[in-house]
Amino acid sequence: MDVSCVGLYLMETLGKPDYHTSPLIQEWLVPLSDAFFSSNIDVVNSPGSWLGSTGLTYLMAEYFVRHPEKMQSHNGAFIKTMLQGMYDEVSCPDLSLICQEIYTDCYLPTDAVAPYARQDDFGKMDGSGEPDWESKDAFNWVLLSSAEENSVMMVSDNSLSEMLEPDFDTHWRSFFLYRDGELQEASGYQLDHLFNDVFPVFRKAYQSFCSAHEFGRILDILLPEGEVKEQFRTAALSGASDVKMVDDDSQLKLGEIFEPYLDDWLLQEGHIQQITDCYELQEVSGSEKAETFFCLGAAFCRYSSSAVFGTEWESPQILRGYASGLLEEAHRQHPALFAAEDFTPEERMGDIRGRLRGGDGGHFTCTAVLSDILVEHAEKNFPQRLATLYPMAWR
Numbered sequence: 001m002d003v004s005c006v007g008l009y010l011m012e013t014l015g016k017p018d019y020h021t022s023p024l025i026q027e028w029l030v031p032l033s034d035a036f037f038s039s040n041i042d043v044v045n046s047p048g049s050w051l052g053s054t055g056l057t058y059l060m061a062e063y064f065v066r067h068p069e070k071m072q073s074h075n076g077a078f079i080k081t082m083l084q085g086m087y088d089e090v091s092c093p094d095l096s097l098i099c100q101e102i103y104t105d106c107y108l109p110t111d112a113v114a115p116y117a118r119q120d121d122f123g124k125m126d127g128s129g130e131p132d133w134e135s136k137d138a139f140n141w142v143l144l145s146s147a148e149e150n151s152v153m154m155v156s157d158n159s160l161s162e163m164l165e166p167d168f169d170t171h172w173r174s175f176f177l178y179r180d181g182e183l184q185e186a187s188g189y190q191l192d193h194l195f196n197d198v199f200p201v202f203r204k205a206y207q208s209f210c211s212a213h214e215f216g217r218i219l220d221i222l223l224p225e226g227e228v229k230e231q232f233r234t235a236a237l238s239g240a241s242d243v244k245m246v247d248d249d250s251q252l253k254l255g256e257i258f259e260p261y262l263d264d265w266l267l268q269e270g271h272i273q274q275i276t277d278c279y280e281l282q283e284v285s286g287s288e289k290a291e292t293f294f295c296l297g298a299a300f301c302r303y304s305s306s307a308v309f310g311t312e313w314e315s316p317q318i319l320r321g322y323a324s325g326l327l328e329e330a331h332r333q334h335p336a337l338f339a340a341e342d343f344t345p346e347e348r349m350g351d352i353r354g355r356l357r358g359g360d361g362g363h364f365t366c367t368a369v370l371s372d373i374l375v376e377h378a379e380k381n382f383p384q385r386l387a388t389l390y391p392m393a394w395r
Contacts, residue, residue, distance in 0.1 A: 033059045034066065041070065044077040054095060057085045061099055064106070071107050075144040076201030078107070083141075083160060086133075100133060108142070116142045116152055121176060139176065145198045152178040153199060163195075163202055166209040168216060168233045208392040212236045215391050217278050218296055221271075223257060235308045236299075239393035246314040258318045265357065267325035290334035291382045295389035297326030298374035301356075302394055305368035315367055323367070324356045327374075340377060 037044075037060060044060065060081045064071050071078045085099035108117045108129060116122060117129040121139050124132045132138035136157035145151035155163075155175040162170045172191055177184045195206035215236060223229035235241040245254060261271040275296070276282060281289045304319035306312050331338055331349045338345040338352075355370045375395065378386040 029059070030062075030066075033063055037063045041074050041077055044074075044080070057081060058095055058098070061085055061095075061102055065102055068106060068110070071110070072112055072144055073146075075146060076199075079141065079143055079160075079201065080164070082107075083157075083164075100131075104131060112144055112152075113142050115181060116154055116178060119154065119176075122154060143199060143201070146200065148179075148198050150180045151198050154178070164205050166205050167237055168213065170209060172206070172209075207387075208237065211388060211390065211392040214388045215296075215299060218275065221274050221278055222261070228253065228257065231309075232303070235303065236391040237393055239307075239391075241308045243309065244311055245309040245316045245319075246311055251316055251318065254316050254318045258322050262318075262321055262325055265321060265324045265353075266328050272329055285334075287334040287337060288385075290330040290337045291378075291385040292389060293326045293330035293333065294337060294374070294382075295378055295386050297323050297330060298371050298378065298386075299390055299394070300326060301367045301371035301374060305366070305371055307368050307394075310367065320356045320367060324353065327352055327356075337381070338377075 060077075064078055064081065082099045082103045085095045086103075087096065107113060108131070114129065117131075118127055120127060122129065122131075122142070123138055123140050124130050125138075131140035133140065139154050139156050141153075141155045141157070141160050143153040143155065145153075153175050159171070159174040163172065172195070173186055177189060177194070179188075191206075195202040212233075216233060219229060219232050219236075223232060231241065231243050235243075245251065261268055267275075275293070276289070279292050281292060300319055300323035302308055304310050304315040304323060306315070309316050309319065327349075331345070335345040335349070338348040340348055343351065352370070352374075355365050356367070358365045371394075375386065375390065378390070
């Protein structure tokens with residue numbers, strides 16, 4: 001009987017701990033999971049992809065035991081499977097031990113990995129080649145590059161987890177990098193190349209961090225350290241927010257922060273200069289300045305929307321005003337930037353004003369829709385600027 005159409009569901013179910021002791025089920029499950037993972041391992045290996053359940057994690061771990069060559073050829077998928085399995089102690093305590101054994105007994109002794117496991121800094125730091133699972137700061141993980149066979153990374157549990165799911169405080173140099181067996185100085189490599197090309201398992205997380213961090217410069221200008229700033233940062237990295245800022249107290253607090261930067265619906269001249277200095281726009285063209293203010297304006301539209309700090313019916317008014325100020329400055333710097341297939345620059349800017357300010361113009365004032373319109377326009381006309389300034393988690 002062909003069960004391929006329901007294979008994923010069967011594996012998620014039958015891969016659970018309750019069925020691990022049934023030889024009959026496991027015997028039947030092996031060819032099914034082999035076929036599934038052989039067809040889908042590239043997906044699991046891709047940046048940002050994770051297994052969705054305990055059952056799949058267990059079966060994927062066992063798949064690597066049966067196909068040890070995949071531990072190297074699809075090292076990203078292997079490392080993520082082991083990491084996910086080791087810390088799934090709540091729903092499957094045995095899975096943690098299973099993954100530790102696979103990693104220690106099947107992976108570390110391989111020719112490609114063993115020389116690094118014997119380094120003084122690895123694991124228990126005694127040259128034994130044994131990981132120290134008692135400490136998440138121990139350098140237990142050896143990652144092999146899928147792009148450069150001579151490149152190897154040694155990293156701790158904590159740093160590996162942080163780099164795969166970063167926040168604003170993530171450190172991106174907390175590892176040892178080897179090339180041809182030689183430890184590299186930090187000046188000997190560029191992080192962009194390392195995380196985008198050499199170890200693509202980090203690519204999506206690194207790009208997300210970079211876009212949020214570049215965007216985060218404006219948060220450093222606007223917001224003092226504290227709860228509100230952390231809420232803005234968290235939203236930029238996560239793509240959404242459970243925190244809403246539409247009640248009177250929240251709107252009052254936001255007003256105290258943002259009103260000094262605004263002159264009605266425009267930015268104060270001093271604040272324009274702050275942004276210009278922050279993003280080093282002093283010597284660039286008007287169109288490049290406009291692109292920066294446009295992307296920042298799109299981001300603050302998003303902040304005001306129901307996806308972040310607003311609700312379906314309300315949004316923080318001062319954030320709408322601040323978004324308006326950024327977009328007005330973009331239009332002042334280079335009106336032609338707003339030209340679209342069905343709109344002149346003035347028509348487009350008039351539509352944006354109506355959506356942000358509301359009133360009696362009959363405009364649809366949903367800022368979630370407006371932010372999508374702005375992002376779509378930027379993607380068509382200046383995608384590189386958008387990629388560096390608009391939080392990746394929001395795209």
